[in-house]
Amino acid sequence: MLSKMIPLTLAIVVLAIGFSPCVAFGQVRVSPNGRYLTDLQDRPFFWLGDTGWGLFQIPDRDEVEFYLKTRSEQGFTVVHAAACHDNPFITPALQNRWGDPAFVDGDLTKPAITPGNDPNNPEEYDYWDHVEYVIDAANRHGITIVFLPIFTMEKEGGGYQRIDLKNGPVYARFLGQRFGKKQNLIWCLGGDVLADTEQEKQLWH
Numbered sequence: 001m002l003s004k005m006i007p008l009t010l011a012i013v014v015l016a017i018g019f020s021p022c023v024a025f026g027q028v029r030v031s032p033n034g035r036y037l038t039d040l041q042d043r044p045f046f047w048l049g050d051t052g053w054g055l056f057q058i059p060d061r062d063e064v065e066f067y068l069k070t071r072s073e074q075g076f077t078v079v080h081a082a083a084c085h086d087n088p089f090i091t092p093a094l095q096n097r098w099g100d101p102a103f104v105d106g107d108l109t110k111p112a113i114t115p116g117n118d119p120n121n122p123e124e125y126d127y128w129d130h131v132e133y134v135i136d137a138a139n140r141h142g143i144t145i146v147f148l149p150i151f152t153m154e155k156e157g158g159g160y161q162r163i164d165l166k167n168g169p170v171y172a173r174f175l176g177q178r179f180g181k182k183q184n185l186i187w188c189l190g191g192d193v194l195a196d197t198e199q200e201k202q203l204w205h
Helices: 002-017 061-073 127-140 167-179 198-203
Strands: 049-051 078-082 144-148 185-187
Touching: 061 127, 127 144, 127 167
Parallel strands: 049 078, 078 144, 144 185
Antiparallel strands: none
């Protein structure tokens, strides 16, 4: 298990080193000597993370606020969560608890977007509106999110059956355009499964 966690740890560290800080509570950057993380006031940043993998799929807005407020009060600074899940133990594949799909017909090149974002109108408040709400709520509570594009539990390495060199760049462009300016995200590419084939390696380049 430890050997599988090493790629995830390295991915986070590499992304943190390349992280461009913005003026926002909860952001981190690499110290001038490159040895540890700091906040924006150059104080050492203590990474205490919770694995809230289903944070974008399961809790409603009130539950999100309760969870994040509680974690903040407990001293947590980071929550690890996936933008979308393919995990039958959480919700149906690539959906949230209300049945809102992340994509049209499961196609990663077609995020399911509806006009408007009124949370009181189910026809407007879509899957990605809720993702955005959770990210903003985390920022208000001083929580940085380690943001994974997709997480699958079908089988080890099953994510490579969902994302490939054709749909990957399209999905990445959508995520970047929608959430790239959010000030409390650390983007985590990959996970605890190695990229073994040349195609899998190219996917993360």
